[in-house]
Amino acid sequence: MSDAGGALGGRIERRVARWVRPRAPEPLPVQFDRRRIYVLPTGFGLFFAALIAAMLLGALNYNNNPALMLALLLAGAAHTGLFAAHLQLSGLRVVSIGADPVGAGRPLQLRIHVRADPGRERRGLRIACGGHATFFSLQQGSGEATIELPTERRGWLEPERLRISTTRPLGLVVAWSYVWPERPLLVYPAPETQGPPLPEGGGDRAIARMHPAGDDVHHLRSYRRGDSRRAIAWKPSARRDELLVREYEQPLGADIDLDWRALAALPYEARIRRLARWVDEAERDGRRYRLILPGQPALGPAQGAAHRHACLKALALMPEARGHG
Known part of the structure; x- marks a missing residue:
């Protein structure tokens, strides 16, 4: 009977969800009041109601006064639980959402920050988005939930409505509310898994980086776990009575041009994936690079987290392949 009641409650909730707000994205913060909170019995709640009715x-x-008093006490407790579940959500504020961009195909960690007045304890709250859910509680009137969302395509990801619900304290009813944040999330293009190395750098200003294998010995340093045995300087290590490792200086070109036009032989999306991989490789190598895309001003030359984000964002927001070459 409990399973049948749960299925019935789920069907009723889905019908109600078509008419509850919000029906369009809305700016944050959003506060839950009595007009935004909805309450329905759970499967166990329907069974409990049938049990009280039978009692x-x-x-x-049979004119049994003790049984009548017990049934009324249980009904009163259920009624109080209904209000308690409603009060769990009343006054909640969804303050902000955010996520660090990831490459398409990798899960996006969506963070939802929720606040409320610290006077009331709120535990066992469930937040769901697009079939993915997690539980969280508010400590001192503030809490953060993280939901893992799958990504498939580069560009802006519009999150679905967030559903915050609770069945506490008795599990007889479920109280829930919706919020639809007006905040798209950025998904970077998936980098190419294998391909040619970075193009040669140009410009007059040469830079160098430390590398385990290079052309010129730069200095000796203490051994660190994971260093290659070939890099150990055995004679200096014997004199110093400690393991020393050679660090080489490897000259690199100053600036790299990551030019869209130079990849004309590749398909449209393959160009984007290769440029995304080159951006990451240039950052790992500490290289300055310039990204040149059609119809946009060149980005750089520069390096660093902000420049990487600007380049990957520009690649992520490139128009769809149709009509472009």
């Missing part, structure tokens, strides 16, 4: 009928039929 009342039996008590009235």
Whole structure:
């Protein structure tokens, strides 16, 4: 009976969800008041209601006052639980959402920050988005939930409505509310898994980086776990009575041009994936690079987290392949 009641409650909730707000994205922050919170019985709640109804009928039929009092006490407790579940959500504020961009195909960690007045304890709250859910509680009136969302395509990801719900304290009813944040999330293009190395750098200003294998010995340093045995300087290590490792200086070109036009032989999306991989490789190597895309001003030359984000964002927001070459 409990499973049948749960299915019935789920069907009722889905019908109600078509008419509840919000029906369009809305700016944050959003606060839940009595007009935004909805309450329905759970499967266990429907079974409990049927049980109380049977107890009342039996008590009235046999004029059993103790049974009648027990049924009324249980009904009062259920009624109080309904208000308690409603108060769990009343006054909640969804303050902000955010996520660090990831490459398409990798899960996006969506962070939802929720606040409320610190006077009331709120635990066991469930937040769901697009079939993915997690539980969280508010400590001192503030809390953060993280939901893992799958990504498939580069560009802006519009999150679905967030559903915050609770079945506390008795599990007889579920209280829930919706919020639809007006905040798209950025998904970077998936970098190419294998391909040619970075193009040669140009410009007059040469830079160098430390590398385990290079052309010129730059200095000796203490051994660190994971260093290659070939890089150990055995004679200096014997004199110093400690393991020393050679660090080489490897000259690199100053600036790299990551030019869209130079990849004309590749398909449209393959160009984007290769440029995304080159951006990451240039950052790992500490290289300055310039990204040149059609119809946009060149980005750089520069390096660093902000420049990487600007380049990957420009690649992520490139128009769809149709009509472009």
